[in-house]
Amino acid sequence: MAVMTTATVYADFAAGEAHGVSPAYERLAEAVSRDDELIALLDQLPEAKRQPNLLFGVVRWLGGPVDEPDTFRAYALANWAVISAAMRARATQTNEAGRCAVLLPVLAALPQPLALLEVGASAGLCLYPDRYAYRYGDQVVGSGEPLLDCAATGIAPPDALPRVVWRAGIDLNPLDVTEPADVAWLDALIWPEHEHRRDRLRAAASVAAADPPLLVRGDLVDDLPALAAQAPDGATLVVFHSSVLYQVPQPRRDAFVDVVRELAGHWLALEAPDVLGLDGLPTPPAPGFHNVLSLDGTPLAYARGHGQALTWFAPSLTP
Numbered sequence: 162m163a164v165m166t167t168a169t170v171y172a173d174f175a176a177g178e179a180h181g182v183s184p185a186y187e188r189l190a191e192a193v194s195r196d197d198e199l200i201a202l203l204d205q206l207p208e209a210k211r212q213p214n215l216l217f218g219v220v221r222w223l224g225g226p227v228d229e230p231d232t233f234r235a236y237a238l239a240n241w242a243v244i245s246a247a248m249r250a251r252a253t254q255t256n257e258a259g260r261c262a263v264l265l266p267v268l269a270a271l272p273q274p275l276a277l278l279e280v281g282a283s284a285g286l287c288l289y290p291d292r293y294a295y296r297y298g299d300q301v302v303g304s305g306e307p308l309l310d311c312a313a314t315g316i317a318p319p320d321a322l323p324r325v326v327w328r329a330g331i332d333l334n335p336l337d338v339t340e341p342a343d344v345a346w347l348d349a350l351i352w353p354e355h356e357h358r359r360d361r362l363r364a365a366a367s368v369a370a371a372d373p374p375l376l377v378r379g380d381l382v383d384d385l386p387a388l389a390a391q392a393p394d395g396a397t398l399v400v401f402h403s404s405v406l407y408q409v410p411q412p413r414r415d416a417f418v419d420v421v422r423e424l425a426g427h428w429l430a431l432e433a434p435d436v437l438g439l440d441g442l443p444t445p446p447a448p449g450f451h452n453v454l455s456l457d458g459t460p461l462a463y464a465r466g467h468g469q470a471l472t473w474f475a476p477s478l479t480p
């Protein structure tokens with residue numbers, strides 16, 4: 162497979178992920194992709210640390226400007242030592258409760274009750290699909306907060322929430338929504354124009370703070386079997402992950418798939434189309450970035466990155 166240059170990564174991010182979703186990040190990423198000086202600085206970082214979301218999140222976290230390329234560039238060059246140190250120390254851990262709107266149709270269709278185990282859980286905000294409310298077009302499911310909007314096609318939304326009796330997560334660096342520093346980092350990772358996502362973060366964080374999940378510091382391959390063994394009998398174990406495996410090297414992704422397939426229960430994934438090498442994917446419903454929802458390795462639907470749209474293409478709800 163051809164290795165992407167850093168300039169191409171930024172150009173693709175601008176055109177694929179940020180276009181139509183964050184005009185500010187689209188402008189910044191486009192400008193960075195053509196900026197030899199910034200690209201040379203980024204190329205001094207390990208490859209996994211060069212991502213647009215990490216650079217822009219760190220600059221936001223430091224209080225730097227992210228609206229216009231010129232002021233961003235001046236700030237980045239003047240403060241590169243502190244920016245690059247923070248990029249080396251941190252990772253993108255965006256925790257997007259909105260992705261629960263994409264997981265919900267499958268979770269609601271599985272035998273209840275559920276024991277949820279999320280790998281790459283960040284602060285665990287996707288572990289509360291039963292506590293949030295959802296609006297699919299004009300159909301509302303649940304009555305909690307936040308209310309998650311999702312434009313769904315090809316599927317009838319569930320008419321009831323799942324019943325969750327156990328929730329646990331693994332992360333290399335679990336975040337704690339009761340720690341102001343962790344919430345500040347989660348906030349910095351939200352794209353500039355997305356005030357609705359900031360409101361959602363606050364609402365979902367209060368749900369998690371009121372009933373904290375079991376969050377384990379560990380690796381999604383090495384530490385999964387021991388945590389899964391703690392799931393209660395009499396519940397359907399669902400191991401799930403969203404927007405995680407792109408951060409995991411290919412040999413470890415393969416090892417994870419081997420481990421998760423050995424477990425009793427189901428495996429629900431919401432990941433970029435290329436990371437799991439799934440066969441038989443149809444053409445995405447629109448230009449721009451999409452994740453693929455799959456259950457036990459069978460692809461079911463495309464979804465926009467933050468759970469704002471779901472396009473079902475599988476013949477049935479579960480394989």
Ligand SMILES: C[S@@+](CC[C@H](N)C(=O)[O-])C[C@H]1O[C@@H](n2cnc3c(N)ncnc32)[C@H](O)[C@@H]1O
Pocket residue numbers: 252253254255256257258260280281282283284287331332333334379380381382402403404405408409
């Ligand atoms: C982009 S965040 C996604 C968080 C959450 N799944 C969501 O959709 O909101 C990816 C998370 O995966 C975690 N992660 C990456 N590699 C991991 C590994 N090998 N084991 C456990 N967690 C990992 C990161 O620390 C980060 O918190």
